[in-house]
Amino acid sequence: MILARGVTMLLVWAILVMGLARAYAGEKAALTAGCAAGLVAGTIFGFFLFAAVPGEIPFFIIKSALAAAFISLFIVAAIVWYRGTAAEGDRPSVRHAVVAITVFLFAAGYGLLLVCRLPYGTDNSQFMALLLILLAMLGLWMIVYRLEPLLPNIGMAKGGTSLFAVSLLLFIASLSPRLDLFSPLSMKVMKLIHDFVHQFFESMLIPDHPFFRTDIWNYIGLLFSNGVGFWGGLAIWFIPTTGVTLATFREPLPSVAHVRQAAVRRKLIAAQLRERRRRLFFPLFAGLVMAAAAFNSSHPSVEYWDPKPLAVKADSAGEIVLPVKDGDVDLKDGKLHKYLYQKGAQKVRFFALYRSGELTVVLDACSICQPDGYGQNEGTVICYYCKTLIPLETVGKPGGCNPIPVPFAVDGSGVHLSAEMLVNTWVAQVQSEKKLPGGGK
Amino acid sequence: MPVESGTCIIETAGLTKRYGDICALAPLDLQVSEGEWLTVMGHSGSGKSTLLNLLGGLDRPTAGRLLVGGEDLLAFSEDHLARFRREAVGIIFQQHHLIPYLTALENVMMAQYFHSVPDQAEARQALERVGLGKRLANRPGELSGGEQQRVCIARAIINSPKLLLGDELTGNLDHKSTRLVMELLKELHEEEHFTLVLVTHNQEVAGWGGRTLFMDDGKLVKDLRHERKGDDPS
Numbered sequence: 001m002i003l004a005r006g007v008t009m010l011l012v013w014a015i016l017v018m019g020l021a022r023a024y025a026g027e028k029a030a031l032t033a034g035c036a037a038g039l040v041a042g043t044i045f046g047f048f049l050f051a052a053v054p055g056e057i058p059f060f061i062i063k064s065a066l067a068a069a070f071i072s073l074f075i076v077a078a079i080v081w082y083r084g085t086a087a088e089g090d091r092p093s094v095r096h097a098v099v100a101i102t103v104f105l106f107a108a109g110y111g112l113l114l115v116c117r118l119p120y121g122t123d124n125s126q127f128m129a130l131l132l133i134l135l136a137m138l139g140l141w142m143i144v145y146r147l148e149p150l151l152p153n154i155g156m157a158k159g160g161t162s163l164f165a166v167s168l169l170l171f172i173a174s175l176s177p178r179l180d181l182f183s184p185l186s187m188k189v190m191k192l193i194h195d196f197v198h199q200f201f202e203s204m205l206i207p208d209h210p211f212f213r214t215d216i217w218n219y220i221g222l223l224f225s226n227g228v229g230f231w232g233g234l235a236i237w238f239i240p241t242t243g244v245t246l247a248t249f250r251e252p253l254p255s256v257a258h259v260r261q262a263a264v265r266r267k268l269i270a271a272q273l274r275e276r277r278r279r280l281f282f283p284l285f286a287g288l289v290m291a292a293a294a295f296n297s298s299h300p301s302v303e304y305w306d307p308k309p310l311a312v313k314a315d316s317a318g319e320i321v322l323p324v325k326d327g328d329v330d331l332k333d334g335k336l337h338k339y340l341y342q343k344g345a346q347k348v349r350f351f352a353l354y355r356s357g358e359l360t361v362v363l364d365a366c367s368i369c370q371p372d373g374y375g376q377n378e379g380t381v382i383c384y385y386c387k388t389l390i391p392l393e394t395v396g397k398p399g400g401c402n403p404i405p406v407p408f409a410v411d412g413s414g415v416h417l418s419a420e421m422l423v424n425t426w427v428a429q430v431q432s433e434k435k436l437p438g439g440g441k
Numbered sequence: 442m443p444v445e446s447g448t449c450i451i452e453t454a455g456l457t458k459r460y461g462d463i464c465a466l467a468p469l470d471l472q473v474s475e476g477e478w479l480t481v482m483g484h485s486g487s488g489k490s491t492l493l494n495l496l497g498g499l500d501r502p503t504a505g506r507l508l509v510g511g512e513d514l515l516a517f518s519e520d521h522l523a524r525f526r527r528e529a530v531g532i533i534f535q536q537h538h539l540i541p542y543l544t545a546l547e548n549v550m551m552a553q554y555f556h557s558v559p560d561q562a563e564a565r566q567a568l569e570r571v572g573l574g575k576r577l578a579n580r581p582g583e584l585s586g587g588e589q590q591r592v593c594i595a596r597a598i599i600n601s602p603k604l605l606l607g608d609e610l611t612g613n614l615d616h617k618s619t620r621l622v623m624e625l626l627k628e629l630h631e632e633e634h635f636t637l638v639l640v641t642h643n644q645e646v647a648g649w650g651g652r653t654l655f656m657d658d659g660k661l662v663k664d665l666r667h668e669r670k671g672d673d674p675s
């Protein structure tokens with residue numbers, strides 16, 4: 001597993017560096033140094049980060065760095081839009097430094113993600129993996145230098161390249177739900193729209209119902225559907241790539257009016273057009289990678305542990321008893337165990353989970369989302385509706401998108417819950433389809 | 442007539458083309474200076490077209506050396522050769538090879554497209570130059586043989602080739618049309634300074650050039666430099 005993931009990422013890395021070296025043949029030395037140093041630094045920093053800081057904080061740090069990189073793309077796009085993509089003539093020494101630093105940052109990000117892609121922990125196997133990676137890198141390096149001259153020319157506009165680099169990082173991040181940026185982005189967009197609509201009605205002092213017919217509510221309901229967040233997020237997601245691509249198209253070609261011979265003039269124009277097409281390579285490819293990242297994020301390949309809820313019944317005293325150990329079932333195995341209690345038409349889903357050395361029981365729903373339920377992944381449970389990841393340690397605490405905790409008692413015979421309390425909590429706190437106009441999927 | 446000065450644009454040494462047993466072109470040593478107007482004459486099957494095709498990079502020789510504009514054509518890859526044909530050579534055939542469903546203008550723009558990018562204004566100018574300013578929108582089928590041949594000339598010179606090759610380009614034309622085409626070629630030759638190699642059966646056409654090669658059975662039998670006509674009315 002470690003090797004498969006690590007080797008894949010290193011292969012991608014080698015191809016990438018090869019492409020970069022091709023695109024910036026003049027900066028090969030700076031590029032090489034930056035890439036190597038960055039990858040090593042990122043990898044080592046990643047290991048120490050995970051060793052030194054517990055819990056979700058490293059992920060938070062990495063995610064913030066990714067978000068910063070994503071936001072910086074907007075700046076890149078703006079610069080390209082106003083200044084054009086043609087390579088500008090800085091002093092060579094400055095250019096080397098800029099290339100080296102940029103590439104270092106990118107490589108460090110790659111190294112960090114590399115660490116994240118490998119399973120948790122910092123035992124010896126991880127250091128072995130690190131060693132292997134560094135060795136493999138050295139080998140790949142030689143190949144890069146050998147193969148690079150064989151590649152065809154590719155565009156070398158800085159905007160496009162940085163776009164591509166960051167989109168690649170985002171793509172790798174999208175492979176693990178904890179680092180994925182697209183879902184939170186679409187979530188933010190959705191929340192923003194919800195808030196806006198609520199604010200709008202409140203500030204206009206319009207009482208919700210009497211004024212509008214249902215079909216108008218249906219249109220407003222569209223704003224609340226899951227799709228809005230997705231499409232809105234997608235729009236923001238693609239602004240930088242689209243911007244750079246359009247800017248490249250929009251850019252005027254250098255004048256050839258001074259060339260007397262028509263055939264020569266046309267040849268120059270053709271060469272410029274070819275050059276511009278080449279400069280489109282990176283932004284367009286970046287767009288593709290971003291699309292893949294968004295796709296990944298909405299179709300996570302991660303398998304969630306999500307057992308079929310076990311139907312339970314209350315005894316004559318209105319009490320539900322879950323045995324802690326019953327045949328194959330062991331509540332203390334660290335996996336979530338789902339149950340279904342039904343009273344009349346009212347269904348209540350809840351789960352028990354053993355984490356941080358304690359058992360906890362919560363509803364399979366939170367108070368802000370549609371009750372799509374939760375699935376378990378390494379270190380977290382995920383709310384299927386809003387894709388929020390909840391660290392296992394905080395399951396059992398109330399608030400936000402955390403599953404709603406319920407009172408329970410544990411004794412020798414098992415976990416004891418009140419059936420009435422379950423039903424009441426569910427009815428009182430869980431969003432039903434009817435509460436939000438047009439909500440749901 | 443003095444030997445023309447200037448650099449060699451065509452230089453062959455032992456250039457040979459065989460088709461199985463048939464020797465279409467016996468080993469040929471030939472030098473053509475830049476800007477020269479050369480005519481190739483000979484019986485049918487004497488290897489004239491074969492020579493022309495070799496010069497234009499349309500065909501590869503069996504043996505020998507072939508330099509055009511100082512570059513060794515035999516060392517070129519297929520890609521490079523195709524580029525050479527597009528950029529350095531203009532070719533005019535007896536059967537015009539115009540695209541029947543495109544207009545005169547579009548036919549010329551097609552050559553621009555394969556060379557670099559199309560430029561309509563420039564293509565229109567080229568057709569005006571060969572006297573077809575009013576026939577831009579006509580398809581080849583709507584043009585006379587002489588007019589079609591002039592479209593071919595416009596197409597052949599549009600990319601400013603160093604070398605213009607014509608194979609029996611007046612073969613289908615009557616006396617008057619032939620004269621018109623030759624006058625046009627003379628005018629263009631003076632303005633554009635390309636090197637012209639024409640294959641013909643027509644003694645009169647040969648008179649327009651300054652040098653004539655006579656071929657027989659694949660061999661060069663006579664290399665004659667002579668006065669150019671075209672200035673005298675006939």
Ligand SMILES: Nc1ncnc2c1ncn2[C@@H]1O[C@H](COP(=O)(O)OP(=O)(O)OP(=O)(O)O)[C@@H](O)[C@H]1O
Pocket residue numbers: 460463464465483484485486487488489490491492
């Ligand atoms: N592709 C071919 N395969 C076989 N033999 C060929 C081929 N092309 C030409 N030849 C032969 O090579 C010889 C020279 O042909 P070429 O076309 O050069 O003659 P030409 O001088 O142009 O004649 P014409 O005046 O009739 O056009 C001829 O004997 C011909 O049959």
Ligand SMILES: [Mg+2]
Pocket residue numbers: 489490491608
């Ligand atoms: Mg012939």
